Amino acid sequence: MEQPVHHFSELFEQLGLRSDAESIERFIQLHSPLPKDMPLANAPCWNEGQSDFLRESIEEDADWAEVVDHLDASMHKTA
Template structure:
């Protein structure tokens, strides 16, 4: 069985956030750049469930990990 590939918009949907392109862009613009000394899941703009999902996805190298890494990279850009 091949691993699932998730799209960026699906991650936003999973996090309970608007998942249309304009909303995603607005979210990133509002929260970037995220300081390099803060782990993505520890950012102050996540609620507890969102933070746990992000942390678990990375720690378990789940099928969401790649798109979570993409979000992390997007939020680190100035």
């Protein structure tokens, strides 16, 4: 069975955050760039549940992993 494809906005919904394009852009601008050596899940902007979800998505190579990687790249990108 093929893994579902999740959109960036769905990840924000899963994290309990506003998921419209403007809110996503604002969130990333507000909390970026993360230090190069800081894993996404360790960023101070997440609560414990959000952090666990992000960490487990990558560790378990879950169907969310690709979009979490996209968020990780977005939040580590320097201007």
